[in-house]
Amino acid sequence: QLQLQESGPGLEKPSETLSLTCTVSxxxxxxxxxxxxxxxxxxxxxxxxxxxIYYSGSTYYNPSLKSRITISVDPSKNQxxxxxTSLTAADTAAYYCARPxxxxxxxxxxxxxxxxxxxxxxx
Amino acid sequence: DIVMTQSxxxxxxxxxxxxxxxxxxxxxxxxxxxxxxYLAWYQQKPGQPxxxxxxxxxxxESGVPDRFSxxxxxxxxxxxxxxxxxxxxxxxxxHQYYSSPFTFGQxxxxxxx
Numbered sequence: 080q081l082q083l084q085e086s087g088p089g090l091e092k093p094s095e096t097l098s099l100t101c102t103v104s105x106x107x108x109x110x111x112x113x114x115x116x117x118x119x120x121x122x123x124x125x126x127x128x129x130x131x132i133y134y135s136g137s138t139y140y141n142p143s144l145k146s147r148i149t150i151s152v153d154p155s156k157n158q159x160x161x162x163x164t165s166l167t168a169a170d171t172a173a174y175y176c177a178r179p180x181x182x183x184x185x186x187x188x189x190x191x192x193x194x195x196x197x198x199x200x201x202x
Numbered sequence: 203d204i205v206m207t208q209s210x211x212x213x214x215x216x217x218x219x220x221x222x223x224x225x226x227x228x229x230x231x232x233x234x235x236x237x238x239x240y241l242a243w244y245q246q247k248p249g250q251p252x253x254x255x256x257x258x259x260x261x262x263e264s265g266v267p268d269r270f271s272x273x274x275x276x277x278x279x280x281x282x283x284x285x286x287x288x289x290x291x292x293x294x295x296x297h298q299y300y301s302s303p304f305t306f307g308q309x310x311x312x313x314x315x
Contacts, residue, residue: 125295125306125308125309126252126297126306127306128303128304128305128306141302141303142303143303175251175252177251179299180254180257185302186240186299186300187257187299188254188257188258188297188299189242189244189252189254189297190254190257190263192251192252192253193251194250195251
């Protein structure tokens with residue numbers, strides 16, 4: 080079955096750029112006709128949708144983060160990625176990749192999630 | 203942005219009793235053209251990602267026990283656990299996917315009394 084796995088540095092310094100990758104296994108990003116999303120959760124707090132990307136490359140971003148984020152897809156590696164610039168302590172969170180259950184639209188509940196990767200922003 | 207507000211923030215229920223969690227959206231999440239409510243419920247246990255329980259406000263995800271049910275329409279929604287089991291201790295979130303940016307409630311922590 081489809082599985083998602085995030086990878087990232089664990090610790091980043093303030094003002095730096097975070098790069099995260101989500102590797103998809105058990106299915107192909109390119110042929111699946113699905114959107115792929117990023118969601119984050121600060122320690123002890125709630126969930127925040129960051130943005131989503133279609134396998135073709137079209138994106139939806141959360142306006143609150145739009146100036147700092149880039150989401151891209153690499154079908155050859157069956158991966159999609161998140162870049163978040165100008166990091167501050169407020170970006171400390173668990174970052175999840177996830178897929179909505181409805182094909183062809185980003186307007187769907189997320190039924191498949193990665194295990195998440197904890198990112199700490201600290202000098 | 204659509205603001206999702208859950209109540210209560212925390213809840214303690216005896217084993218075997220009913221647990222009810224409410225979620226209110228700041229504007230409708232009912233899409234009139236297909237009569238579907240773009241509302242989901244998730245369960246999150248410590249150290250784990252959220253798990254989808256309910257989508258379209260009342261459709262149970264495959265494999266989710268039937269003691270979990272969702273109801274409501276428009277702006278007011280409810281997640282009900284009919285007979286609380288020990289493994290249901292978790293934080294529960296509602297989520298609207300009606301309009302971008304997609305937003306979540308603040309969470310409701312469910313414990314055993």
